[in-house]
Amino acid sequence: MSHRLQSKVILVTGGTSGMGAAFARRAASEGATVIIGARDKERGTATVKDITAGGGTALFVPTDVTVEEEVANLVDVAVKEFGALHGAFNNAGGGNSFGAVRDIQASFWDSVIALNLTSVFYSLKHEIPAIVASxxxxxxxxxxxxxxxxDPAAAAYSAAKHGVVGLTRSAALDAAKEGVRVNALVTGLVNTPLWRGHVEADPESANAILNQQPTGRAADEAEIAAFATFLLSDESPFITGGALAIDGALTAGY
Structure with a gap:
């Protein structure tokens, strides 16, 4: 394993399972100090123990990313504990956000936007100045x-994620001259605990989804983690403002 993130302090939201936890482990294995911010204290603590048992450095900070004060605290803790912040993987979100436009209740819309879009806004707002200062x-x-x-069956979620792409591009332009790069991952089907639960609960539906995948499979969490690690390393200095597909060609035909 290379050490591309050696001596870097990296924050990850939603790093208690799935892609976030896989990234946290990968970043730590490449030399980063990892700060995990999420609501699930039990899983967050377990991920940190796993990392430290392998010789890495990690800290869990209980954080609800839909609350700006808690996101600000997460960034403050990272800087106070480790002296700097060099990067972040803003991964917190939820994919069980199904519903056509005509069926969406206002409260459902608000919760989906808060978790999947507003949380990223809060994160960028507080991460960028800390990274500039570092x-x-x-x-x-x-x-x-x-x-x-x-996606006609996931209107709120799709709207939120479109917002993440637009926010990413705006932030990249805003911070470019201050030495901060900002990119978005356009992730396709990933073999997360959520997906594995769907496979067990509804194999027929899962097979139908897999049949839509040009590669015929879901990505492994480690593949997403590897790409995110590359984008946070010094090996990608000219990549910023991108919406970068890691989707097995799913969007290539659109």
Missing amino acids: GGGAIVNNASVVGVVG
Whole structure:
């Protein structure tokens, strides 16, 4: 394993399972100090123990990313504990946000937007100044394929993820001259605990979804983690403002 993130302090939201936890482990294995911000204290603590048992450095900070004061505290803790912030993987979000436009209740809309879009706004708002003060770095926001194409069955989620892509581009332009790169991942189907639960609960539906995948499979969490790690490293200095597909060609035909 390379050490591309050696001596970097990296924050990850939603890093208690799935892609976030996979990234946290990968970043730590590449030399980063990892700060995990999420609501699930039990899983967050377990992820940190896993990282430290392997010789890495990590800290869990209980955080509800839909509350700006808690996001600000997360960034403050990272800087106070480790002296700097060099990067972030803003991964917190939820994919169980189904519903056509005509069926969406206002409260449902508000909760989906808060978790999947407003949380990224709060994160960028507080991360960027801290990264600038630390000499520059990079941020990766986890969007989705429905951040670049529509989904009639997930209107609120698609709207939120489109917002993440637009916010990413605006932030990248805003922070470019201050040495902060900002990119969005356009992730397709990933073999997360959520997906595995769907496979067990409804194999027929899962097979139908897989049949729509050009590659015929879901991505492994480690593949997403590897790409995010590259984007947060010094090996990608000219990549910023992108909505970068890691979707097995799912959006190539749109």
